[in-house]
Amino acid sequence: MTSPRLRRWPAAALLLCGAALAPAWAAVARLDDSASPRAQVRSDFSNAQRMDGNMVVLPLGRIEYRLATAPHVGRRARIFYVIPSMVAGLRSPAGMQVQWRGNGAFASGSGRPGDRVQVWNGVVQAPWMNETFELTLRVDPRELRMPSGSALSFESFFEIETLP
Template identity: 60%
Template sequence: MLAALAALLALPVAAQVARLDDSASPRAEVQADFGHATPVDGHTVRVPFGRVEYRLATMPYVGKRARIYYVVPPQIPGLTTPGGLTVQWRASGR
């Protein structure tokens, strides 16, 4: 019985999934920077966009281990290949 209890305690805890509140994020439209566009080939141009800022309410998770997943919509107007989207994550926290 003690071995069964030890085995039970060794199992990973089921992950809880929660959608983070992002209502504090600015909703301004991000403009393309055509002044810094660079041609890739005869049919493709790389156009940088401004910074997109998300503000996530993470206070309930402070001091806890967590993973944050960014879900990209399956269709993005103007994006023809998945390689055309680059996402970098930088936390401004501690």
């Protein structure tokens, strides 16, 4: 018969090994962008431009973001642009690509619904970060299931990952 002390040894050893091998994980939080003039992106296809066969290009213009970074001042961090995985009227993430051009400290890039794309890396210096993206959508109309006359809309957001 095994003593109670020996039965606890494997569990305790596993716990200690797991703690020793676990990386120092970063803390992830959604950034408050409620001070932004317009977070919702919306297009009724009135400014659509055809290109490359079946793809439709929708220039959305400049979107200003004002991100509350006060809790993270002085910390090393990465900021990600997050495109929501569900976009009303879109059948598949492959049917839409969001492209942006940063007009400040944030990197330009692109992504599809469900993507989380890094746009900034460094030490947070101020309680607010302001950025403007020039947004363009590339949409495959075959992947849309929207009522006639309705608009394609979604609200991307930002996450911050503070590093140890």
